[in-house]
Amino acid sequence: MTRMLKEVLQEKLDVTEIDKLYSSFDIIGSIAIIKIPETLSSKKTLIADTLIEEIKSVKTVFSQVSAIEGDYRLRRLEFLSGENTPITIHxxxxxxxxxxxxxxxxxxxxxxxxxxxxxxxxxxxxxxxxxxxxxxxxxxxxxxxxxxxxxxxxxxxxxxxxxxxxxxxxxxxxxxxxxxxxxxxxxxxxxxxxxxxxxxxxxxxxxxxxxxxxxxxxxxxxxxxxxxxxxxxxxxxxxxxxxxxxxxxxxxxxxxxxxxxxxxxxxxxxxxxxxxxxxx
Ligand SMILES: C[S@@+](CC[C@H](N)C(=O)[O-])C[C@H]1O[C@@H](n2cnc3c(N)ncnc32)[C@H](O)[C@@H]1O
Structure with a gap:
């Protein structure tokens, strides 16, 4: 999946920027959750829009902005693109x-x-x-x-x-x-x-x-x-x-x-x- 994301972003980001992308992201049903490094935060919407354009099943993109925390083991997510819903069928x-x-x-x-x-x-x-x-x-x-x-x-x-x-x-x-x-x-x-x-x-x-x-x-x-x-x-x-x-x-x-x-x-x-x- 990483290779795919990197490939589709090749035309939009330079090599150093692509290298900074974290090595993986999750797709849960129609939702992609991606970790975007601080240095690429100005490109986060571009990255999210590209994911929606290139991966047909993805309708929503969130960025993970915290570790998994607390008794319920939850992570804070920032909405980036697509349909703004946390609910999906996986x-x-x-x-x-x-x-x-x-x-x-x-x-x-x-x-x-x-x-x-x-x-x-x-x-x-x-x-x-x-x-x-x-x-x-x-x-x-x-x-x-x-x-x-x-x-x-x-x-x-x-x-x-x-x-x-x-x-x-x-x-x-x-x-x-x-x-x-x-x-x-x-x-x-x-x-x-x-x-x-x-x-x-x-x-x-x-x-x-x-x-x-x-x-x-x-x-x-x-x-x-x-x-x-x-x-x-x-x-x-x-x-x-x-x-x-x-x-x-x-x-x-x-x-x-x-x-x-x-x-x-x-x-x-x-x-x-x-x-x-x-x-x-
Ligand atoms: C790491 S998640 C695993 C959930 C599930 N087994 C899975 O793999 O999708 C741990 C779960 O334990 C629950 N949990 C935490 N402390 C608990 C407790 N004392 N008793 C029952 N559930 C608890 C959390 O709400 C969370 O849903």
Whole structure:
């Protein structure tokens, strides 16, 4: 995608300006979100208009003007061009997601991970997704595993509402059960000892929720997909850091780490990882 953007901008920006463009941007449904360096800010409308002209599916362009922040993991966006709406429909692995790119978290860069986890599920599993967002992991898993039941918790009311809508859009109301609230409070009240598997896709904070995750497993045994951010010199070292981080987070809980993988690079020498942990 970067190459495409650079190619289309070749006639409008000089080489140094093109080089300054960040290496990637996201397309979510009909919305493009691009990071524009300060030095190119006078060209931001030109860049946004070019994107709309050249990429047929793009109807709206926002520039990302903050990091992903806060409990709801949101980024501030500045509208640049096209239809001024944060709402779009995104398709992934045959699932359809209604997304609000300003008021909810959504990343198309997790699509491989969603598919990977959905391929690990056995028949009749009961799954707790502690940080379900608009229903992304839950819906991809349920679509590919029709005998599974997934409780999809999120504390952001807008994400919860969209999760309910997405569950209906994808005709999965018998499989995905959206729940509004803080996972730490919901699990002891409603989901204690019921799950074969727990997803923890909140890498910034998952370590604070490990005890809650384990308490929702049947007899405190089962699989936990634990996400974290780790610092490392390179991708290979990130696996070692991930093993150390996971072992520390599970502390004296009896467990084996079945698999560790780097999901993506999230900054210089900073990686998002996932560990598939069996609690025994
Ligand atoms: C990184 S996002 C992941 C969302 C979703 N799993 C996805 O990949 O699209 C983390 C989500 O956790 C939610 N969240 C944060 N703290 C929470 C908590 N204590 N309990 C439940 N949800 C929480 C946020 O609102 C956000 O939607």
């Amino acid at each position: 398709k992934e692995h045959g699932s359809t997601f209604k997304v609000d790119v300003i008021n909810t978290y959504f990343s198309p860069r997790l699509s491989t991970e969603r598919l990977r986890i959905s391929n690990l599920i056995s028949p009749n599993e009961v799954i707790v997704n502690m940080f379900g967002g608009v229903g992304t992991f839950s819906i991809v898993i349920a679509r590919n595993n029709r005998s599974s039941k997934i409780y999809s918790i999120d504390s952001n009311p807008i994400a919860y509402d969209l999760c309910k809508e997405n569950t209906e859009i994808n005709k999965l109301s018998n499989n995905v059960f959206p729940i509004l609230g803080d996972a730490k409070e919901i699990i002891p009240k409603k989901l204690r000892g019921i799950a074969t598997r727990v997803l923890m896709p909140l890498p910034e904070k998952a370590k604070e929720f490990v005890d809650s995750a384990v308490s929702s497993l049947v007899n405190s045994k089962g699989i936990v997909h634990y996400f974290a951010h780790v610092g490392a010199e390179n991708k290979k070292n990130a696996i070692q850091s991930a093993l150390l981080d996971t072992t520390a987070s599970f502390g004296d809980i009896n467990h084996t780490i079945r698999n560790v993988r780097v999901v993506r690079e999230v900054g210089p020498r900073f990686y998002q990882i996932v560990s598939d942990v069996e609690v025994i």
